[in-house]
Amino acid sequence: MDAADARDPTRVEGSATGQASARRMPPSSQEAALLDAAEELFYEEGYQAVGMDRLRTASGVPLKRIYGLFPGKEAVAVAMLDRRDARWRGALDTHVRRHEDPHRRVLAVYDWLEERLVGPGHRGCAWINAFGELGGTSEPVAEAVRRHKASFRRDLGVLVAEAGASTATADAIHLLAEGLLVTGGIVGDARAVARTAAEAREAADRLLQSTAAGSRIAGL
Template identity: 60%
Template sequence: MAVRAEADQLLDAAEELFYERGYHSVGMDALRTASGLPLKRIYSLFTGKDAIAVAMLDRRDERWHESLAERVDQEAQPENRVLAIFDWLSSWLAGEGHRGCAWINAFGELGGTSPEVADAVRRHKTRFRTYVNALATEAGAPPPVADGIFLLVEGCMVTAGISGNSDSAAQANDAAARLLRG
């Protein structure tokens, strides 16, 4: 149990630092200081910074999907379940310290040099696309519309991350509602 607690302590520190500063600008010394763990212990838990990034992204994926599903599951009507994604995104995008999609950020910095990070990002995006497409299909949307809704979600996250404005979620919500109505 102590190993899990130490790993979580390190991953908490990594998530905060990587999301706030980026991956390249955070060194192992910063992770050591923020986590309170000696470097020797960090390296006994993970083989290096890329492995820490992958574990952090995978753990974040679980929490992110749980939070999203919790909001979506509050809706009974299939169309409202799809649109609940944008309601959830609006809150998430407006959150303090929001700096865009952690997976897009990771891919932008490390995707070309770390196959493991690129794979973690692809796992998250594939899982998310499957979820969005399933909700859209349940609402009666054909596959091209379901794919379009997923792209609206991704586009609003990128736009909000760059602009610092969460209005993109409401705009994407309106477009998704029009797509669902046919």
């Protein structure tokens, strides 16, 4: 790195044309900028519809450096999915733990998913979409999707266990969440997403109640 960076290490964009530039950006910021652009563009348009050139333009990271950071486009996609996984599940955890009641926490999962699904430009679950596009041709991407889905399922299992419900109920809570994710992504408009989320939440509530009722009947 050079003296200019030392003088202004916060400098991130500097092009006169207004497009992002990675000039003098430290490598870690460049990687972040690249993954930011990849996350947004791949999510909105798909993986194959976005070329490396658009990633370069949107992130301001030169092609030469992109290929210095990652061996190829596929690796960028995997890194993006993994980074998103950490952030996504962290945000979900933060959201649900704002509630004290363990039962309410489980239902709050659906609130959070609904919020995520109705935003502008949203197109469902990034991992489901990635699997749909690349699951058949890219094993690394397929594995990243399986990692995320397994982690999500595990996280839900913990929440449901804390609510005192059975593992069978946890399984159902998970399938309802996946059903909401895929259906909410496809239907498109916000009203339908809200309706679908309400359906999932109500079904989850019924299953949690019936577990509790069963437990009471069994004297647990």
